[in-house]
Amino acid sequence: MSTQPPTRTSGPVPADSSPVGLEVEVDVGAVAHGGHCVARHEGRVLFVRHALPGERVLARVTEGAPRDSYWRADAVQVLRASADRVTPPCPWAGPGLCGGCDWQHARVEAQRGLKAAVITEQLERLGGVDVAAVPGLLGRPLEVEAVDGDGVDVEAGLRWRTRVQYAAGPGGRLGLREHRSHRVVEVDDCRIAAPRAAEVDPRATAWPGAESVEVVAPQPGEDRLLVVTPRRSDAGSGGTRRLRLPTPPEASSLAVVGDEGLTRVRGRTWVAQEVALPRGPRSFRVTGSGFWQVHPGAAAALAEAVVGFAQLQPGERVADLYSGAGLLTAALAAEVGGGRRGGERRG
Incomplete structure (x- = not known):
């Protein structure tokens, strides 16, 4: 967090002056990747954390130079709140505090909506995918659903990270x-x-x-x-x-x-991880420093999704590149025949 004293302004920033610490009132627009929402000040884009779409906030610039095309900022005061805003359940969530959680100031249902909006934007802008035309959506917007094992405090979105x-x-x-x-x-x-x-x-x-x-x-x-x-x-x-x-x-x-x-x-x-794969449970031994999904229900959900999309038939061959602990390798191998010949793991 910047140690420079804040400077509040409603006009343009002098060309030779650092904007860090500057405070400006802005109307918050769409959500962006990385826990930010997009706002504009004097034609320049601000990526604002701790804000929600539709809000008006006092934003303090945290990063940027006078000639940069965009600056980063924190919402340090909410002037017009979104109906989705809540008091963060964690006292360490906020400007200048822990940077681990992006959306604790939003209802859990709204958090899923924000994630869906980010995924949709990335698929359409970067991937050129018409999300509404994806089979299974039938013209409906993409929806992020809750995953089984969502912690012991599902309503608040807490106590799930393993x-x-x-x-x-x-x-x-x-x-x-x-x-x-x-x-x-x-x-x-x-x-x-x-x-x-x-x-x-x-x-x-x-x-x-x-x-x-x-x-x-x-x-x-x-x-x-x-x-x-x-x-x-x-x-x-x-x-x-x-x-x-x-x-x-x-x-x-x-x-x-x-x-x-x-x-x-x-x-x-190492720790053992048992996962309910589509064709039955499977136990994995995961080295402590190795990668594994941190959500308790994510491994099973990913395996089910990949198997469902792959639509494999017995006898087909599968190459699972960069297979990690072998979660998807095991699920796919079971679909094509189960043995070593069905799925091959290297490195």
Whole structure:
């Protein structure tokens, strides 16, 4: 967040003056990718966070130069609110605070509508796709639906994220980064973290020498996993000597990211993920630092969607490139015959 004092204006900005810190009243237009809405001031585009379409806000410029075609800004005061606006359930959501959540100031249903608008715009503008003509929509607008396993607080859109990566600030205190910044905001709790991940209190322990600590919430009955990444200056040969590891919380495995992958400190370096694939459940072993969907229902939803679109027949061959943990490989292999000959994984 800029340390420059705000300057409120309704006129043009002098050509040789930095706009950062400038505050302007604007009418907010359509949603844009990345948690922004589009507004205009004196013919220049403003990408405004913490706003909603149709609102009038006081926007403070956070990034930009006098001759840039667009500036970035935060809505620091709402002058005319949208009917979709709510008080953010997380006290760390707002200008200059945690940059992790884009839309906590909107109703959950409205958040899905904003995502649908972004997807539609990207498909039509970048992909040249007429979304209304896509089979299955029949002229209806694209709709983002809720996914099974949407957390224990579905109404507020909270407590669903199974992986939370905390950044370590000065002295190893954990927090979350400000939007487009390296500044670490120390928080008491990540409100979207799943219950097992939220049991790890970021304020309870310092992690000297750490760059980040990722908390992986497992499926029921398993220990959670904490994955520690040392600071770059501490990585490599002898790096772990500078990294001081505290005693992890109970029911937690602990691993450290190194040049050769994960080093086990306590417990396991992986978690098991069981997914209800279209042709039956399948268990996957996912390395703690590996990619896996953070929403508990996303893996099954993606597998079902891909299988449905592919319309494969027994005996056909499938190439699943960049297959990761093999989620889609397993689902597609089951469709064409199930064995190794049905789906081949390399690298």
